[in-house]
Each structure stands twice: as C-alpha cells, then as structure tokens.
Amino acid sequence: MTFRAEHWGSRLFPLALLLLIAVAVWQWRGAAPISANLLELVPSGTPDALEEQAVQRMQEPLNRELLVLISHPRREQAMALAAELGKRWQQQAPFEKVQWAAQLDLGSLRQQLQEQRLALLPAAERELLIDDPEAFIERRVQDLFDPFRSQGLVATNDDLLGLSTLIEKSLPHIHNLQVDLSGALIAESEGTTWALLRARTTAGAFDGNLAMSVDDLVSQARQEVQARGGQLLASSGLLYSAHGQREATREISLMGSIASVGAVLLMLLVFRRIRIVLAFIPAAIGVLAGLTACVAVFGHIHVMTLVLGASLIGVAIDYPLHLLSKSWTLQPWDSRRALRATLLGLTLGLLSNVIGYLALAFTPFPALKQVAVFSAAGLLGTYLSTLYLLPPLLGKAEIRPRQAPMALAQSLIDWRHALLRRVPTPWLLLIFALFCLGGVLQLSHKDDLRQWASIPPQLLEQSTAIGRIIGTRPTSQFFLVRGQDEEQLLQRQQLLSKRLDTLVEQGQLTSYLALSQLVATETQQQRLRQAVGALTEHSGALTALGIPLTAIAAEVRHLQSLPTPDIEAVLAAPLGEPWRPLWLGQTEDGQVAGLISLQGLNDGSLLATQADGLEGVKLVDRLGELNRLFAATQVSAAELKLASCLLIFILLCIPFGVRGAARVLAVSLLAALASLACLGWLGQPLTLFSLFGLLLVTAIGVDYAILVRERVGGAATSLLGTLLSALTTWLSFGLLAVSSTPAVSNFGLTISIGLVFSFLLAPWAGERQAEAQPT
Structure with missing residues (x-):
C-alpha cells in the first residue's frame, strides 16, 4: 500500500525539479557566477568601515594593476617591444589604461612647483629656513655655483630662492625606474635594461572572465617577445587569479570525472545492469541543488567551494547504493520495498550528515559557510531524488548482483570474529588508545592564508624578480x-x-x-611664510653676487602671496x-x-x-589578524564539534535509545580521533581545515554505524552496503587529498583517513542489539 508521503511526493517532486532547473538556468544565464577571490575565503576581520575601506584601497593595485618588464640584448629593441605591446593593449577591452612611457605634463609640474612651494618644501629645508635664514641663503649661493644642484624644471629667474629645485631634488625615490631620453620607462639590473609596461584593468582581479583574458594576453605577449629574442616578466593578482581558476577547473573536472566514472563502474561491476546507471541521477541532481542554493544565498560560488564540493558526489551516491545493496537478500528486488526497508537509516544518515555540514556554517570563514550550504542542499536534493525519482526509474528491474562481494563481506565478519576471539575488545581498545596517543603527541599546528591557494612557483619567481629589478x-x-x-x-x-x-x-x-x-600643515606653512618675509634682512650673500635687493624683495612678496x-x-x-x-x-x-x-x-x-x-x-595587519583568528577559531571548532555531536546524539536517541545512541556516536568519535592521530604519524600539520574535516568524519561515520547497526538484510548485507558507500566516498575525498591547494589536500586527507576508521569500527556499533531498543 502506497504511503501518503509517497503519493504526494511523487507528484510534487517533478515540479520542484523543474523549478530547480529553471532557477539554475536563470542564475547561469550570463557570466558564470564563480569567484576566485582569495580574500573572500577569510572573514572581513573588523566591523570598522573605514578600516575596510583602507584595506580595499591598499589592495587595489594588486587587484587591478599589471606590471610587465621586457628585456632584449639590444636596449632599443626592449623599449620598442614594450611600446608595441602597450599600443596594442591600449586597444584591448580588459584595460582601462596602459603606460609604457613617461606621461609628464611639464607645464603642470612647473606650475605646481611654483604655486605650492610653501606647502611642498621638505621639513628639513623648512626648518633650516625658519631657524637659520642666513645658512639657508649661503647654501643657496653655493647651489647657484653648482649646475647639478641648481638646475631644475623651474628656471632660476622664476625661483630665485631655489625652493622649487629643493622640492624636486628631495622627492622620495620609491623605485629604481628611470625615464629614457625617448620617454620610455626603464630599469637597470645586473647589466640588463628592462622596459616597463604598466596596465590598469577595467575591473578587479577576481572578475573571472577578465582575469582569464589578461592571462591569455600575457601568455601571447610572452611567446611573441621570446620569439624575437627577448624576455618578458609579468606580475599581478590577475595572473594568480587566472591560475587559481584554471587549476580549480582542472581539479573539479578531474575529481568530478574520476569520482563519477569510478562510482558508475563500481555499480556496473557489482550489479551487472546498464540500467543501474540511472542510480547516478540523484547524485547529479544533488550537485545541481548545491550549486543553485549556494549562488542563491551568496550571489556566487567560490572555486574552492567547487573543488571541495566535488567530494559531494561520493557522499550523495551513498543513498542509491544503500537501496541497491539490499538486492543481495531482497529477491525479487523491488526498489520501493528496498526504500521502505532502508528509509529510517537513510533519513538518520541524511540528518547526521546535514548536521555535520551545517556546523561549518557557524564558522567565521565564508569559504566553509559556502561548503556547508552547498553540501547540505546537495544532500537534501539527493535524498529527495532517491525517495521520489529513483523508484520510478528503476521500478522492479531484475537485479542479481555478483555474489563475490557478499562472500567478501561474510569473510570480513568471520575475520573480525576470529580476531575478537584471540584479542578481546578491551585489549584492542588499549592498543587503539596507545596508537592515538602517540600520533596526537606528534601533531604540529600550522595555519597560514597561503595554504588556501595554489601558488605557482613560476609566477612567484617572476613577482620576486620584478620587485628586485624595480626596487619595490x-x-x-x-x-x-x-x-x-x-x-x-x-x-x-x-x-x-x-x-x-x-x-x-x-x-x-x-x-x-x-x-x-x-x-606641510597649515601652521607650518604660515610659519614658513613669516620666515620668508625676513629673508631680505639676511640676503647679503645673494646681493654680493649682483642680485638686486629689489628682485629678492619681489620674490619674497610673491612667496608670501601664494595660497595655502x-x-x-x-x-x-x-x-x-x-x-x-x-x-x-x-x-x-x-x-x-x-x-x-x-x-x-x-x-x-x-x-x-x-x-x-x-x-x-x-x-x-590583516595577515596578523588572520593568524590570531586562526588560533581563536581552533577553540570554536572544538565547540562546534561538541555541539554537532550533541545534536546527533539527541537525534539517535529517538530510534536507538540513550545507550544505543552513545554506542553509535562513540564509533564515529573514535574514528575522528584516529584520523587526528594519523596526521601526527604522517607528519601532517593540524590546520583549521583538518579540524573542520573532523566534523564531517563524525557526521559521515555515524551514517556507517547506523547502517551496520540496523542490519537490514542481515549483517553481511549491511556491511557490504556500507563498504560500497565507503568506497565511493573514499574515492571523492581521497582525490581531494592530492589537490594542489594545501588546505584542500589537508581537508581531504583528514576525512579520507577518518572514513577508513569509520568503516573498520562500524561493526562495534551493531553489537549488543538489545541496547538498540528505545528505553
């Protein structure tokens, strides 16, 4: 007899699925809502709006400026290549401004030097003029006899006291750039002349399409310069962003493809029916639901979320596998009968998984909040698809799985019983405790923002070289x-x-x-103006050169009349x-x-x-603040883990009672502890990502323990279903462990190890079944 929920669910689900697809198409109607901004992964750090504005202002050159240096054995050719490239880029859409030569308005410079002399005069020169006007005049006389010190943009007749020249000579030099006679911007380093080209983009570095376009233009320019015997160095946050997007796309494609193909091949190998591939549809719908929910909540999805979210496939395919695994004992196999038999385990598994993922939403890190929303929505989508879409797709298809996996599961159970006869559980627990203690004692802590991105050595080397050559x-x-x-x-x-x-x-x-x-401050300008008024009384050294006193007085009056x-x-x-x-x-x-x-x-x-x-x-100091935040968040991670465990325990008490729930939860907690110990034995650091990975180990490990404890279809069938689920999940998270991004790799390694122990320890959750009954 069809349950009312099945009746309405089977009718409403297609409508919900169509709505999901429509929303997803609308969200992706234009440019892909994907971000690669590394700074979006970390908290804003402070509610001070002015400080946030200051941080954005200081980061803007990194986000929007591209520095290019070009060298060639022939000095003139290097400048010609830079000019040619600059003129071409000036016509390109990504660039707002491109500069390869000095663009000085000498007339405006002279005007500023003349009109703002009192405001721009350096502090040392200002104090000398105020405190010792005679010494100031004597030095001016010396400068007039030195052509290198007296020549400047403003002619001597227009700057009798030399204030403009003093300003010009004292401007700080913050780089090694020079202006060639041709106007080109050049830098000399180790006998090589480098021509500089500086470009400013129309948008920030983390506009995905723009960053990729700029990266393509730089790659094309490098090939052209090298083909003509030159060398090109480039540095910009745009290039790091483009690399991050390409690397993420590659990893997403690789991990998603391997996880998907691996899961499909496993199902075909075990269940021997082409139609069984339909069981992969709920996982695909889950990924679509996760993407749509994430874009709806945050307005976009980060590439790191996509990489981490690729592991969702391994978890999402668990639900269809739980149904299919009952075909070893439920014959003739019926998808609806299998669903009803496993519904409690599927629901408890979903709720425990969602609790684990949503715990990440309460961390201060936007990256993990996105992962939480993506995964929770994805698992819910997969769960509903398994309930209301998979049974109609599979129906009463004849499924006769291979018997070898069942024999393997039974052998594993027999081996476990043999082990327990030789080594009682208390002794195994002692060995396990010593193993964990030894590993935990070797753990080291390491949290750094640089772990959150894959930094290509070639880009880092070029940035370092440019800084050394330019002197910044x-x-x-x-x-x-x-x-x-x-x-x-x-x-x-x-x-x-x-x-x-x-x-x-x-x-x-x-x-x-x-x-x-x-x-200079307004007060300092006023003091200087007053001091200038007394210079005529100390101008003997100038009049001795033949400069009329009237000319000096006229210069003084002009200076005093300048605006402030x-x-x-x-x-x-x-x-x-x-x-x-x-x-x-x-x-x-x-x-x-x-x-x-x-x-x-x-x-x-x-x-x-x-x-x-x-x-x-x-x-x-944003990096310093983040490091302090990392340390503080380790405490909150422990608090979140405790809170999530408490919620899962309360949930499990409903079907299993207090003692049964404690036993199931203890298995997953021990698996998390073993994962922590293995990090120590492997010499891997304990990071925030590994701590948050332990949250998922607990949530997913509970799922395994529940399935084994329920024993739907028998102990061997439950263990085999858990093994199949674990294999697909290991595949997904194991692929994360080989990611080029250190944080992602650490996250994947932590979960992969934890899930291995979750499977190995799961049978202990099924012992003393009398305790599983509600009290």
Whole structure:
C-alpha cells in the first residue's frame, strides 16, 4: 500500500525539479557566477568601515594593476617591444589604461612647483629656513655655483630662492625606474635594461572572465617577445587569479570525472545492469541543488567551494547504493520495498550528515559557510531524488548482483570474529588508545592564508624578480591615521614618520610613503611664510653676487602671496600621484583619515610598537589578524564539534535509545580521533581545515554505524552496503587529498583517513542489539 508521503511526493517532486532547473538556468544565464577571490575565503576581520575601506584601497593595485618588464640584448629593441605591446593593449577591452612611457605634463609640474612651494618644501629645508635664514641663503649661493644642484624644471629667474629645485631634488625615490631620453620607462639590473609596461584593468582581479583574458594576453605577449629574442616578466593578482581558476577547473573536472566514472563502474561491476546507471541521477541532481542554493544565498560560488564540493558526489551516491545493496537478500528486488526497508537509516544518515555540514556554517570563514550550504542542499536534493525519482526509474528491474562481494563481506565478519576471539575488545581498545596517543603527541599546528591557494612557483619567481629589478617590496601591513582635521592628521603622521625613520636608518625598513612627506600643515606653512618675509634682512650673500635687493624683495612678496593649499589640492596636481591612494578624505564621523604605506619590511613584529602612545594611529595587519583568528577559531571548532555531536546524539536517541545512541556516536568519535592521530604519524600539520574535516568524519561515520547497526538484510548485507558507500566516498575525498591547494589536500586527507576508521569500527556499533531498543 502506497504511503501518503509517497503519493504526494511523487507528484510534487517533478515540479520542484523543474523549478530547480529553471532557477539554475536563470542564475547561469550570463557570466558564470564563480569567484576566485582569495580574500573572500577569510572573514572581513573588523566591523570598522573605514578600516575596510583602507584595506580595499591598499589592495587595489594588486587587484587591478599589471606590471610587465621586457628585456632584449639590444636596449632599443626592449623599449620598442614594450611600446608595441602597450599600443596594442591600449586597444584591448580588459584595460582601462596602459603606460609604457613617461606621461609628464611639464607645464603642470612647473606650475605646481611654483604655486605650492610653501606647502611642498621638505621639513628639513623648512626648518633650516625658519631657524637659520642666513645658512639657508649661503647654501643657496653655493647651489647657484653648482649646475647639478641648481638646475631644475623651474628656471632660476622664476625661483630665485631655489625652493622649487629643493622640492624636486628631495622627492622620495620609491623605485629604481628611470625615464629614457625617448620617454620610455626603464630599469637597470645586473647589466640588463628592462622596459616597463604598466596596465590598469577595467575591473578587479577576481572578475573571472577578465582575469582569464589578461592571462591569455600575457601568455601571447610572452611567446611573441621570446620569439624575437627577448624576455618578458609579468606580475599581478590577475595572473594568480587566472591560475587559481584554471587549476580549480582542472581539479573539479578531474575529481568530478574520476569520482563519477569510478562510482558508475563500481555499480556496473557489482550489479551487472546498464540500467543501474540511472542510480547516478540523484547524485547529479544533488550537485545541481548545491550549486543553485549556494549562488542563491551568496550571489556566487567560490572555486574552492567547487573543488571541495566535488567530494559531494561520493557522499550523495551513498543513498542509491544503500537501496541497491539490499538486492543481495531482497529477491525479487523491488526498489520501493528496498526504500521502505532502508528509509529510517537513510533519513538518520541524511540528518547526521546535514548536521555535520551545517556546523561549518557557524564558522567565521565564508569559504566553509559556502561548503556547508552547498553540501547540505546537495544532500537534501539527493535524498529527495532517491525517495521520489529513483523508484520510478528503476521500478522492479531484475537485479542479481555478483555474489563475490557478499562472500567478501561474510569473510570480513568471520575475520573480525576470529580476531575478537584471540584479542578481546578491551585489549584492542588499549592498543587503539596507545596508537592515538602517540600520533596526537606528534601533531604540529600550522595555519597560514597561503595554504588556501595554489601558488605557482613560476609566477612567484617572476613577482620576486620584478620587485628586485624595480626596487619595490610592498608589504601587507600599513598604518591608518585619523585626525579631527587635516592639521591634526598631518601632525600625527609626522610623529609616526620620525619613528619609521629610525627603522629605515636601522635597515629594518626600506622606505615608506606618508602624506606628511609631501604636504606641510597649515601652521607650518604660515610659519614658513613669516620666515620668508625676513629673508631680505639676511640676503647679503645673494646681493654680493649682483642680485638686486629689489628682485629678492619681489620674490619674497610673491612667496608670501601664494595660497595655502590643502591636501586635496596638492594631490590633485601631478606631483601628488604616488600619494593619492593614501588619502581617504573625510570619514562618517567628520574626521579625516590617511594611510602610510611601507616598503621592504624585514621584521613585521617591529611595527607593533610604532603606534604606541600615538592617538589616532593604528597598525593594520590583516595577515596578523588572520593568524590570531586562526588560533581563536581552533577553540570554536572544538565547540562546534561538541555541539554537532550533541545534536546527533539527541537525534539517535529517538530510534536507538540513550545507550544505543552513545554506542553509535562513540564509533564515529573514535574514528575522528584516529584520523587526528594519523596526521601526527604522517607528519601532517593540524590546520583549521583538518579540524573542520573532523566534523564531517563524525557526521559521515555515524551514517556507517547506523547502517551496520540496523542490519537490514542481515549483517553481511549491511556491511557490504556500507563498504560500497565507503568506497565511493573514499574515492571523492581521497582525490581531494592530492589537490594542489594545501588546505584542500589537508581537508581531504583528514576525512579520507577518518572514513577508513569509520568503516573498520562500524561493526562495534551493531553489537549488543538489545541496547538498540528505545528505553
């Protein structure tokens, strides 16, 4: 007699499936909603909106800029190749701006040097002019006799006191780039001339299609340059993103294909019917449900989620295999009869698996939240498909599986009984405990953001080489400085700059950029304006050269009449270009904020104390914050595991009672402990991904213990069904263990080992069946 749930489910499920397909088609109607942004995998770290804005500002060059260096045995040919490539790329859609030559507006530069002299004059020169005007004039006289020190963009007649020249000569050099006479940007390194090409893209590095397009253009350019006898180096977050997407696509295709083909071949080999391939449809629907749910919740799906989600195939195929495994004892085989016999085990297995996956949703890591939603929705889709789609597809098809697997299962049971007769369970438990203790004691902890991505050595080598040639070593740390107004902001940056200067002198820091290096405060400009007014009284050395006093007085009056520019006015002019990203402007609370970027930091720990005692100054160190978060999350991972185990225990108490539920759960917990110990014995580090993998070991291991404990079709049949399920699951998670991404590999290895022990320990959950009855 058909159950009411079967009656309505079989009619509503096709409609739900059509709706799922329609939503999936709509979600993928344009560009694929796939992201490769590594930073999306980690928490945002802070609710401070200004700090988040600062982080995005500092990351923008990585996300949108592409640096290319081209060399050739002939210097002129290197510059010609760069110009040719730049002109071609300028017409390409991915690029917003391409620069291969100096694009200086000399007229605007001269105008800024003349109009903003009082604001741009370096601090040392400003203090000298204020404190010792005679020494300032005497040095000016010396400079006039030195053509190398007196020549600049502004002619001497237009800059009698040489302020513009002093500004021009004191601008910080943050790289080794030079401008060739032809205007090309070049860098010299170890006797080789490199021509620079810098491109800025129209969107961020983690726009998947754009990153792939840029990577293709770079590869094409490299081949052309090499064919003409040159060498091309390239560095950008775009290239890392493209590599990550290609690697993820390759792994998804490889893992998904192997897992799918392996599962199909296993079913064909064991059950010997072509029609049995239809049992794979629920797993495919589950993957589609996971993709659709993930895009619906997060707006996109990350490539790492796809890689981790490829393992869902191995878990999802378990449900059809549980039904098919009953064909060894349920003859003639009927899919509906098999479903009713295994429905309790399937449902308990689904709920325990979903609890394990959803526990990941409560972690602070977006990557694991996506995996949780993807897997939970996927398993639910597979479960419903097994209930309402698989029986009509298979019907009462005659299935007569091979008897060799059943004989193997019976042999495994006999071997276990023989082992227990020779070595009682307490002794086995003692050996197991010693094994686990030895492994756990050898565990080492390691969590690093670099484990979350596959970093190709060739790209890393090129980035390092470009940094060495150009002379830049940017760091991920920077300082965020707030002030009530621009005056206070610049004062605080000046105080911090004095401390950073000490690090530069000690060789711990190569250089830094701060707004206070470029712009003087309004108070300092006013002091300088007053000091300039007294220069006529100390200009004897200039008049001795024949310079009329009237000319000096006219220059002084002109300087005093110059406006007092603010930060935005200075940054808007050509000289402000390197400092523009450091200005955040006015904040929501009415303050103003600016950044100080760092270059060539040797010891990051030295930065922690630089902001001590400086109000409004904060060191922003995202990597350091993440490392601290990793350590804190290890505790939350243990709490999540405890909570998920408690929920699973409560669930199991309903059909098995307290003692039976404890026995089933104990088996999966021991399997998780054994997996942890094996990591220690294998010399693998304990990471957050391995800790979260243990959550899944417990959830999936409970599924195995439930099936063996229920003994539907007999002990051998239950064990054989568990073995078939375990083989497909091992295949999926085992493939994750060979991923090129360290975090994914560690995740897959942890689960694979844990599931091996889950299968080996599962028979202990079926002993003392009297305890399985509800109390």
